[in-house]
Amino acid sequence: MASLREEPTFRRAMVATRRVGVTYLPRNVTDRRVVGVDVGGTKILAGIVDPAGRVEHRRERPTELDSQDRLLDELGAAAEELLDDSIAAVGFGLPSRIDQQAGRVDGSVNVPLQDVPLRELMTKRLGRPVALENDGNAAALAEHRAGAGRGAPTMVMLTLGTGVGGGVVVDGNLLRDGGELGHTVLVYDGIPCQGTCTGRGHLEAYVSGTAAAKLAQEAFGPAVDAHRLVRLAAEGDSTAVEILDGIGRKLGAAIGSFVNIFRPQLVVIGGGFASAGDFLLEPARETMRREALPPARGRVQIVRAELGTAAGVIGAALVAYDELGSAG
Template sequence: MPGLPAYGRYCGRALDASLVIGVDVGGTKILAGAVERDGSVQSRCELETPTSSQNDVVTALDTAVRGLLDERIGAVGYGIPSNLDRSTRVALQATNLPLQNLDLRAHAQERFGLPVGIENDGNAAALAEWRLGAGRGTSNLVMLTLGTGVGGGLVLDGALYHGWAELGHVVVQAGGPRCQGNCHGRGHLEVMASGTAADRAARELYGPQAHGNLLIERARAGESQALEQLEAIGELLGAAIGSFANQFDPEVVVVGGGFGRAAGELLLDPARRAASREALAPADRALRIVPAELGADAGLVGAGLVAFDALDEMR
């Protein structure tokens, strides 16, 4: 209502709530959960991400939130795979989903009557790993989430960077395969060091129905061709990380996402070697490349932290 302070709109909810809803929006699934301030997830739900239209995506997000909503919830936070307008937080355009000029914050505030926070999904994961995971105690961090594509987030000088940190769209192979979705570039990290790259390699080795999980399974069994393919992917990942080290001087690079978790050291070992080769001294001596501590929940917990930040702004 006009004339009321900002928190007046949310007077029906306690501004000191200890539980929020975080929603991690991925290219294939939506993961939502009731999150505490320490990152504990009390309850959760998972839905398939619609790809047919923006309205269908928004409907699925509303369904996920409604399934967790009760009187204890103080705010909602979203991590979405899109560039955001820095002032309005409008989702400008997603690469792999039909999201364009979407004001999800305004929609969710009206729908649920709660404070709402919006962040890029890579940034949300970076925030979680920085505050609660593998990046605790650092001032400069790079987070890479390797899933269907490659998301990225940065912490610089002790603060989350809110700009367009599209780390997945750095070129690692000039003239390489075309990027995904509405990106028309070629040879981007997004398509060269993601689950999509593993799927492509698996199809080349094992036939058109094969997926990246089979490639990882065969590599763990010691099959040389599978090991070579994952090493090649890890080399490209490490080359990009070396460049990021030269640009941002991170104390730690955290690697997560479904493909990153599944491949683990099969990917990180060659990545470390390549990064050490590409990073200029003294960055190569200090750089650590580690798996995400929060695992599959990094994006979800990060979205929860974004919700708590939105709630705290109302105080």
């Protein structure tokens, strides 16, 4: 079975100390495994994660978007098919606004989850402790503890996929409330946002994979999606390069604002559309250096995520391990 991540460095990601970049498993979870479920706008990824950081199994299924009830059933099924007696908890990373105290999904933009007591529902169905986290936060947590963000006290992460997610780590601690970085207003009265969002000019409308696909289809026709756009750029197509350059500059403008607000040492770019690499990141770096204030603009680095598609699963597993650790 394919592994998402099989490197021992993940052991440093487990929770026990607050020392930046190096954390360890609490004693009460060293012999347990958890399931991490990463819910995206097009697919659900799930895997069993052990204390050494190995994702022992990977499952993938399409995200059910027809109704909330059908999506809830898919979430339960994605976790259930990985359960056995060794599984101590389940973590879900969701593209949603989450009330952590109530264990409730308050709302979502790109999936049909609105005002649902998800922790209670899944705990009853799965018979194990359940932890919830915003998917951008989960990915940021994984990259900070086990990926590109190791050693950076303060880090911003953006995930570019169907939408734009994100998370912020300040002085080693994840900012868990808010953090809808993809809905930062980039252009007043700009183009409409996507999904159920009624706003205009949001970052998500300009730099997501969905936004890139729209621009690609306008230029090349309906058969060209964001991934094909990146391939065309790699093949030297000047129009594709120009489209990605424009997206990268908008991304860099937003990053400049985040640098001014959070003063991170590092900005990590993940998600499926991050495969565009330096076609996006070089113009983003150039624009960030223009928009961010000194001295931060000369110090901050913009890098690609290291964990790839594993970040969401690992991050969801981390919040499940956190839940076990806090339970004692």
